[in-house]
Amino acid sequence: MKPKEAPKFTEKQAEILETAYQVFAKEGFRNTDVQVIADLAGVGKGTVYRHFGNKEELFLATAKYCLTKAGQYIEQQVLQEDDLETLRDHVGALEILRRAAVAYAKYYQNNPLTIEILIQERAEFRESVFPTHLMWRAEARERMDELFKDAIDKKLFRNVDPKRATDAFADLLYGSVVNGCLGGGKSQLVVRVENAVDIFLHGLVRHDAPSSE
Structure with missing residues (x-):
């Protein structure tokens, strides 16, 4: 099974979104001036609006852009030139899950401002927008379901x-990842996730634990 095709961004759109990512994450949605984004991106304000319509649409496109990059990074790290079916035959589902977890943590460890974008999206558009990270999860889950099966x-x-x-x-x-970023552990996300996944996969209860009865 092939993954769903990621959204396409032109080179100019990507340049604007990279700048918007930095500004929105640091200044917040409400405090961000689109003119500042345009100036830093080296384009006119009208160019930004021509590509993204308004400030709200620019922010939501930024959130989607962040998670598109995350998905592409994780897929490259996990598959490493193989397709999912071939990789599953070679290394097995357990190793794929470990690779996915480490790649996920590495992306956010290297791009912690993405968490700020996702938190702002929830705070600013709670009533009007389905969260981007949940949309991304829904699109990726079929492959995860297959791995667990x-x-x-x-x-x-x-x-x-x-x-x-x-x-x-x-x-x-x-x-x-969220708790690690918010708790000041941005540089230790990989270790944090590796520990959590180890406990998830192997559990806490000993197989020879005495019965509570």
């Missing part, structure tokens, strides 16, 4: 609903 079918994991496993894994990654 494969691991369950091969008796690597206990028999649980693959969709529940996907939700738990995604929640673990997102929560680890």
